[in-house]
Amino acid sequence: MSLPPEKASELKQIIHQQLLKMDVHGRIREVLAETIREELAPEHQQLSTEDMIKALRQRGIVDDVMKELKFVTVLGGKAFLEHLQEPEPLPGQICSTFTLCLHFRNQRFRSKPVPCACEPDFQDGFLLEVHKDSLGDGSKMVDATTMLSICDPVHMVLIKTDTFGETTLVASYFLEWRSVLAAENGITNVAVELLGVGTESKVSVGVLNIRLEMYPQLSKTLSSEIIRTQFTLERQKTAEKERLFLVYAKQWWREYLQIRPTHNSRLVKIFAQGDCEDHANLLCSLLLGFGLEAFVCVGTKAKGVPHTWVMTCGSDETITFWESLTGHRYLHRPINPDDPPLAEQPKPLHPYRTIGCIFNHQKFFGNCQPSDAVEVCVFDLHDESKWKPMSGEAIKSVCPPGATSSVPPFPPLCASTIDAAVTSNEIEVQLRILVSEHRKDLGFSTVWDDQLSYLLSPALAAYELERTTGVSAGNEEFQDAIRRAVPDGHTFKGFPIHFVHRNARRAFATCLR
Known part of the structure; x- marks a missing residue:
């Protein structure tokens, strides 16, 4: 029986905490020392660490133990002033909670949820492996100088979960370890x-x-001065790369403006940050990871509001837009402005109005077509009269693989912690109560038909399948089953609504609208 990665990690933490509590490390050392002394000559009664390691290697005891490890222990929090007046929860009472998530190299960790408070009671330890097998001899301990070159920070993310199960990002921090x-x-x-x-x-x-x-303890520590010097050198190297790229970017922008003066008002952002931008970056990265040619698009939607979304280019040259905030997809059908006015033009279904530039981790293109309206835009990225490219070498100078870390592979995505069946049933119970209460206020009684509810499940499954895969399953059999179930003189009406949250009250309010 194999454990999923997140469970294995959790188990390691529990075992580690228990071992520390019982001082198992000390006991194992005593037993080993006794056993090894019996095998060695009397003159070797004083055992050195080298003798121990030699004996362990001869016995083939797991090489994994010899890796360098780092413990990160969170000893609680303070000054979370937003929760200064938060009452202490009673036993069994549902309350808002904080959860701390960690990412180091290709390892992920998650703390136990703790009640939100001015001084949240975080008491969690995390075992982070600094020296991995894939990066060298797993049985050989790296020295402090080698570890100093491992520049990956520990990424810490604090998440709040409210009483309705809604999660929000509270803070993100990169810890220099x-x-x-x-x-x-x-x-x-x-x-x-x-x-x-x-x-x-x-x-x-x-x-x-x-x-x-640090465990095991280093045989030789570094001076604070050496560490400060290393940090300074790293900052200087990064700053120089960014300075050179900035010089190139300014030159590229001047050339872009020379094509036509109106380019000055186009949304060509070489440096940008914000909310939908982060969502679009994440979605684009996922699509690139699944082998698609994907780009983040920077432009506007209705009323000239700046916006970013994602675009994929199919092998058959079809262009698909993806809205990162909702998951909606739109097929782009360009309008040819040179067509005669009588020709019927397809009405765009997407909300996007203009597009200034597109980019991914390797390419950046500025839109230099006469009009930046999305509906007339042609996405022939090889035509430099339509899309001005940025130098791939310049992009690579600031965004090479592993530029911000010393190890390229990222950890796998964590499996969902939500039990879909249990959550679905809970939401259904909550919605039934809300519907009954609303109808009662209107003077109606409510009767639930469990058999009809059961017959609706194939349609619900088909809609969810279509939503996640794009494959539309036929619903003729479903319609036939409903016709047979609805009594004479009655009418069945229904349509699907898709939500990106699990809040029953919000979902019901949307249904009423």
């Missing part, structure tokens, strides 16, 4: 100030107290 390489006993404590997101990105959310511990 390498200060522990200078700690005398391999342990250092840091207080991390978390800043908010979006419009509150300059506002402090709270503080986390964190202890970093």
